[in-house]
Amino acid sequence: MGVRPRRSRECSKTRPGASKCDGHFLTAGLVAATFLVLLGVSLLHLPEPVALDPATAVREVTLLIWTHPFGRKRPLPDCLARYGVDGCVLTDEPRAYPHADGVLVHHRDVASGGAELPPEATRPPGQKWIWINYESPSHTPALWRLEELFNVTMSYRADSDVFLPYGYLVQKHGDGQPLSEPSRTSRPRLVAWVVSNWVESQARVAFYYHLSQYIQVDVFGRAGRSIPEGLGSVVRLVRRYHFYLALENSQHTDYITEKLWNAVLAGAVPVVLGPTRKNYERFLPPEAFIHVDDFPSVEALAGYLLALSRDPARLIGHLRWRTGFGLRQPTFWGEHYCTACKALRKTMGQTQVVRDLTQWFES
Incomplete structure (x- = not known):
């Protein structure tokens, strides 16, 4: 599936307090259902849910939505009530930046100049920046500006750190x-x-x-x-x-x-x-x-x-x-926020850096 973005094997030295990394970030578990083997053809499998680290299982995490996609502000969902995702607090208040565990940045808004990147000079230790984008490479300008700034990728690509496609098949009696x-x-x-x-x-x-x-x-x-x-x-x-x-x-x-x-x-x-x-x-x-x-x-x-x-x-x-199948189409953008937050909670203590973002996404 092309070239994966190379990750640093050690956390960025410019971020005080960043802990030692432990392999690649886990891909988010979306739902209990996975793609199935159908008529002898192996379809793409959605990632299975991964158990939380006991050290962080009871801790809530805060995800700051830095840019509402395309500048259109929408109400933030209750992740537990709407999607069954526990331990996640969503906010779009910039004043939450100093204590947010993660910051979600929509590519188009910062690339077009409609919004500035978060202030890296005051970035808290261990905070993860999540790059989210659902446009194709042909409509994703200025990737070069974002090299070595982000810790997590989220997109429709199956080799993203957080993978949530536009749609996928589930069992007919599942969540679809x-x-x-x-x-x-x-x-x-x-x-x-x-x-x-x-x-x-x-x-x-x-x-x-x-x-x-x-x-x-x-x-x-x-x-x-x-x-x-x-x-x-x-x-x-x-x-x-x-x-x-x-x-x-x-x-x-x-x-x-x-x-x-x-x-x-x-x-x-x-x-x-x-x-x-x-x-x-x-x-x-x-x-x-x-x-x-x-x-x-x-x-x-x-x-x-x-x-x-x-x-x-x-x-x-x-x-x-x-026969026997249903369709799941994730809801933009609330489900994406909660899925990103779920992945954030599962990877507490890991702070890798995405390198070669441009090479990977355009491959």
């Missing part, structure tokens, strides 16, 4: 939305695409232009028609279609966003443009999606979609896997 049983009922429409950020230079726009030469693609969102009144959501809209174009705005390791999971939840077959097929197969069984790279040409892909729409028995082959 059950996926509907596959149906042979014909849907009235063929292909939909919902897109809000239309950029002519993006690969997904070029793909759309090419595909639309061969089949009808209904485009919705700010770049197309409005979602019909009464439907109210992308998922309800996509339930009318056989296929949904889950086209990422850029192609990078593990960058698989809600576009894919909206299609899965709606029961449409996602046609994906993003990382490699092998990367997608870490999140879904191989028959659960159609990758644009599976075909020698866009014309051949269009022909395959038309053939499936006319043959329900073949189409259901892309949907049968759904």
Whole structure:
């Protein structure tokens, strides 16, 4: 999965009182459920919950939300009541900085100049800085400014210190939305695409232009028609279609966003443009999606979609896997805060430094 950020084997000498490090930081345990082995295909496993160190098990930790993502302030959740995460206190009050155990910094806000970094000169001993980012490398500027400042990474990448993807499969009766049983009922429409950020230079726009030469693609969102009144959501809209174009705005390791999971939840077959097929197969069984790279040409892909729409028995082959599974889509941003705080509590006393942040994230 590319190059992991190299960690210092000793704590930063510039931080008085920093304790000796002990290997890599633990990845946060999200829920008791993990990805499963499905139809003989090993899917990506979410990390198992890790027992707390008895020395810190009774201690609460304070996580300071230094920057609300994209400058939009939201109420902070009660981690225990909302997500079952105990021992975590969230605050967004800057005056808490001197005694906070961790500080969560959203990349875009400091990189764009909308906020300053925390004052490193007065950084308390042992305090962890957590770098959080859910944009792709193509939309993550000025990483070089943040080298050797952070102790923990949190993102959609599976090799982050704290890994929380845009979505993941769980057992049907677990903590997730059950996926509907596959149906042979014909849907009235063929292909939909919902897109809000239309950029002519993006690969997904070029793909759309090419595909639309061969089949009808209904485009919705700010770049197309409005979602019909009464439907109210992308998922309800996509339930009318056989296929949904889950086209990422850029192609990078593990960058698989809600576009894919909206299609899965709606029961449409996602046609994906993003990382490699092998990367997608870490999140879904191989028959659960159609990758644009599976075909020698866009014309051949269009022909395959038309053939499936006319043959329900073949189409259901892309949907049968759904039986017995549910979908978890973490809630932005409260669940991310509580997950970060949970990881912070599990790694008390460890203060490593993330090196080569740019090389890792852009790999």
